[in-house]
Amino acid sequence: MDSHLKKYGQLIISLSGVVAVWWLVSGLGLVNQNLFPTPPQVLAAAVELYRDGVLISDLQISLKRAAIGFTIGATLGVLVGLLTARVFAVSLLLEPFLTLLRPIPAIALVPIAIVWFGIGEGSKYFVIAYTVFLAVWLNTHAGASSVASTYIRAARSLGANRFREFFEVVVPAAAPHIVVGLRLGAALAFLSLVAAELSGASSGIGFRLQDARQFIQTDRMFVGLIQLGILGALLDSVFVLISRRLVHWESA
Amino acid sequence: MHHGFRTMFLAGGIAVLAQGTTAQETEITFGGGAYLDIPQLAVAMDRELFAEKGLDVNVIPFQSGRSAFEALLGGQLDVAVMAEFPAVIGAMRDQAFKVIADLSRYQATRIIHAGDPEIDSVEKLAGKPIGVTAGTNVHFWLENELKAAGIEAEIVSVGPPDIVPALARGDIFAGAMFPSFYGGAQKTLGEAYREIPISSYDTHFILVATQEIIDENPDAVTAVLDALIAAEDIVVSDPAASHEAVSRVLGGTLDTDEIAAASASYTFEIGLDDALVDLMVEQGVWINARGSIKGDVPTRDSIGAYVDDSFLSALAPERVTLD
């Protein structure tokens, strides 16, 4: 309880410090207020967006896109990661290809996504799923290929067949890595969301950022950025909470 | 180490020498690009006309006029060229800049589709999904065209580079895009390419300057404009030389034939007239009505305050026809 209090206290002090400096810099008129708005201006923009009804609807649509993209990417990432780590034929076939994909950022894939999946939701899911997939695959692969040999030996000497060895030993042994991958993937889902919403979108946080840029509305852009920051931080805390339950033995 | 030090010393010496020769010239950072749209700029660079007017101009090319304008407002540039639309937004957002002159007009605006050749007018697009980048000048004229034709169509917001792929895939029936994508559309759609010409709108390419340079060094602004007028004389009198200059400045990405063909769709004439201001006001009213920028509805006065004709009036009064 005490550590919670300390954590929240720290958060509040840190945030108010940042806001204070921001206010000071923007309020002193050192920079063009149109380009660097003050906290009250940003708050007013947020209220205006809320009254227009787009603040909440943007949030909903963006969350939906991130969630669907994440689910697709994470599922594939875990499956393919386990296979490339434990099935030699699959690793032989896929690993070089996936290694080549790794350095390609999501934003570079947007044009391809449009060509393949059109300007509808499909291309957005694809871009997000792609980013999530790579992070989850990489971590799952690392986890599943570095399972301690004592676990495997123990499982085999206790008479576990290949099937049980995989599901009762390899998967749980890799679980801490998988969870790290999923956490990273969730953060990346939000990063690629902005890239995904650059095109063919008429709602969502990424679109709103783009639209605000179009009309030099930096206050609105700040609203979008803060939204992304809060969402990402909240999601990460939820993930930490879930992963503590899921791989409880890691922290013990 | 020793060698490196000597090289540094040498480089320093050359830098000092270079400084010496340009000490007399005023340094100007110019947001450029769009050489095809504004051959005056390409010719002025190619023929070193800026230097003749006592300027040391550093032209920084931008992908879009909008990003050049953002850099200008951020204090990175002194002057820039762009389409008129971002300037309307700048005026409505009380930014510190002025429109100095209209440089050229693009007159081959069109809607592109890959469907039935029978569809050759805006009326026949009723009910069809049309891709356009929301909140741009293209969106502005498309809505005007639809309204004038008395039809409704489904407007789909698509990013500028994605309209052509969306057309090719059939996600949208027709596309309204920036002219720079027309060539790509023609190539991608091939035989299926159809166009519906639009006459209600011409893109105006304009020269803008920061309030700071206008206040602190108006002579430099005059010199920039003077050099562009001098360049225009060559553009008009010797088109072939102009096309070669544009091709050189573009680094050979387009040959002179292609440039000549494309140039046919433009009028290159530096001026300032009511048509430009009226268009900007109309766009401002549209932006206001869309709710993109709230506040008072723009008027001739509010927009006109961002047009500074004094430089062009001083250099060539016959080019200015403002009420």
Added chain:
Amino acid sequence: MMQAALNLVVEPHSMPRTELGRIDVEGAAVSFKGPKGKRIEALAPTDLVIEPGSFVSLIGPSGCGKSTLLNAVGGFVPLSEGTIRLDGEPVTGINPDVGVVFQQYALFPWFTALGNVMFALKRFRLSKEERRDRAMAALKEVGLEGREANYPGQLSGGMRQRVALARTFVTSPKVLLMDEPFGALDAQTRVVMHEILLRVWEAHKATVIFVTHDVDEALILSDRAHIMSAGPGRIIETMEITDDRPRRAHQVTESFLRNRNHIIGLLRQPGADDH
């Protein structure tokens, strides 16, 4: 210099083989490919017979091949020469009839104590209830009643090793291989573990091969100790330990001291200690 002795322990073949768990090591050798492609002989050709139900210790310094021999019996490392037979059948791989207690517990941290023990029972066609009952009984046998819902991370080192013991014994394996199982435990816990191990061993009558570098441990636990030496790994002497059970380290007998001094003397031989 010690001569590279091959200790052939000849057993009377007339003995009736009523019990299971006899191990015949016949000229078994293990070599690995070392760095720069050099072959390293981890275990020189060795002959050894281990009687069913006996408790045998392998003792020696690191690199003497004691773990290698154990792993060869368990089918974890392939032989480069010779054969090892378990009740007449050659060992070709990991065999669930051979139970193993590993040095680092090797409990699955994602299963509870009960889950770990039940894991071993899954290969049998048992109802879930029966599996549970048997696992609970095994945990009770090692004194972990009431700890079945704990995860390994919530148990002390000694308790973990007791879970490992229960997990191995619960299937009544013919042979039990233990590779320095108590090496990481403190002296007091070790004494408790010795008692538990002997109790369980007597109840289940498995053949035990116990690897250790602790002379006292070998003398307290085993019927017979094979003293090994490095370079290459081999058995240099076999000692019968005939002291009456229970034996206690704090109540040493004369023969215990004699054996102890003899083994320590052997291990101190130049060339026998590679450290």
